[in-house]
Amino acid sequence: xxxxxxxxxxxxxxxxxxxxxxxxxxxxxxxxxxxxxxxxxxxxxxxxxxxxxxxxxxxxxxxxxxxxxxxxxxxxxxxxxxxxxxxxxxxxxxxxxxxxxxxxxxxxxxxxxxxxxxxxxxxxxxxxxxxxxxxxxxxxxxxxxxxxxx
Numbered sequence: 001x002x003x004x005x006x007x008x009x010x011x012x013x014x015x016x017x018x019x020x021x022x023x024x025x026x027x028x029x030x031x032x033x034x035x036x037x038x039x040x041x042x043x044x045x046x047x048x049x050x051x052x053x054x055x056x057x058x059x060x061x062x063x064x065x066x067x068x069x070x071x072x073x074x075x076x077x078x079x080x081x082x083x084x085x086x087x088x089x090x091x092x093x094x095x096x097x098x099x100x101x102x103x104x105x106x107x108x109x110x111x112x113x114x115x116x117x118x119x120x121x122x123x124x125x126x127x128x129x130x131x132x133x134x135x136x137x138x139x140x141x142x143x144x145x146x147x148x149x150x
Contacts, residue, residue: 010049018057025062034058034073041077042066056090063095071108078112 013030016022020036029048037059044050044066051068054060058073065080072088078095079085085099087108096113104110 010051012053016058028052034060038062046082056088 010031012033014028014032016034016036018035022038023040025040025043026038027043027045029045029050031051031053033053035055035057039061041062042052042060042064044052050066051070052064052066053070054073056072060075060077063077064075067081067083069079069081070086071091074092076094079093079097081099084101085097087104089105089107091108093110094112096115097110098115098117102114
């Protein structure tokens with residue numbers, strides 16, 4: 001009989017409390033525990049074993065791109081998890097869930113599609129990481145000085 005190794009979440013580096021609301025995109029590495037609200041996309045840095053844990057009080061209004069997601073709260077957006085998604089009993093997702101490995105408890109709700117596609121998930125998480133690593137080119141045009149006609 002095939003036995004899979006039990007998932008061990010990484011150490012939590014960051015906690016966003018219940019009374020905290022963040023507006024804008026959030027990027028992290030390691031472990032992030034969310035009890036508050038994020039209005040923006042959440043991205044875990046690739047190859048950092050990025051794990052997002054959303055409690056039953058946590059809400060995300062945006063897309064989630066991580067290696068591992070443990071959800072007991074709400075996500076209004078698409079989820080891209082390159083490794084594992086655990087949907088606990090109070091989990092609510094309004095969007096498509098792209099996953100490699102899925103564990104779903106009774107009572108969890110997905111209002112959208114469940115898509116098992118390892119290649120698409122890995123590339124989506126990697127593309128988001130490369131977008132964040134890109135540095136916009138500096139403007140090399142010399143500034144015009146006012147009234148200097150020499």
